[in-house]
Amino acid sequence: MNNFDWTQLLNPEFYITLNIGGIQIGLYIVIFIVFAETGLFAGFFLPGDSLLFLAGIYSRDLVQNLIVIESDFINVVLLAVLIALSGVAGNMVGYWFGAKSGYYLFKKEDTFWFKKKYLLQSKDFFEKYGGKAIIFARFLPIFRTFAPIVAGIVSMDKKKFMFFNILSSFLWSFILIFSGHYLYGFFLEYGIDLKEHIEYIVIIIVLISTIPVLFKLLKKNVHLK
Secondary structure (H helix, E strand, O other), X not given: OOOOOHHHHHOHHHHHOOEEOOEEOHHXXXXXXXXXXXXXXXXXXXXXXXXXXXXXHOHHHHHHOOOOOOOHHHHHHHHHHHHHHHHHHHHHHHHHHXXXXXXXXXXXXXXXXXXXXXXXXXXHHHHHHOOHHHHHHHOOOOHHHHHHHHHHHOOOOHHHHHHHHHHHHHHHHXXXXXXXXXXXXXXXXXXXXXXXHHHHHHHHHHHHHHHHHHHHHHHHHHHHO
16 A cells, blocks of 8 residues: 555456555455445446456455355355445345435436436436346446446336346356466466556446447447437
8 A cells, every 4th residue: 555556446356466564455445345336326337347357366265264164166155246236235225225316316416426327327228128127237337336336216016126136146146257267277277467457458448338338329329319
């Protein structure tokens, strides 16, 4: 933390390897960020997908700060479960907030933390795909922030919401974390250490996760014209 640079806040690796007073707090930061993406409506700038992929690469380091486990597989499973539960909790808060606030959000002015256009886009997305939108949105930046809020606003059945909430969170967490962990091991066998190419990994994941969003926005603009 001695040579802190604000640009580090955009680098997922910074959160994972964060050390304060000799104590590694990366695991807790990752869990909080996943919760904040939906629970605190900050998903439009937090590094969700790339953060989980990198968490898979650093899985042993992250879990070892909580409990020492010899089994590599159990390390990854435990990490994925903890992050999935955080995602479930975040969505529950988002749903509750949407249910309580109702259409007040549609009249709210834009702030740094809140962009109404994202809420409107998520509403269209939700109306098009219904309950499946909760699953699709989990893998899409911005949409995963507002989908549970919209679900609360439109009074989606709570049991149905929780089913898709739990399913989407565990799919998102396990797919990205296991991909990061086992791809790291695969490339390491060929002498390629993915930890030395973090910046490229982040760029690739950001592109993969945002292209569907950009495509949808461009398609919508074309139809409006």
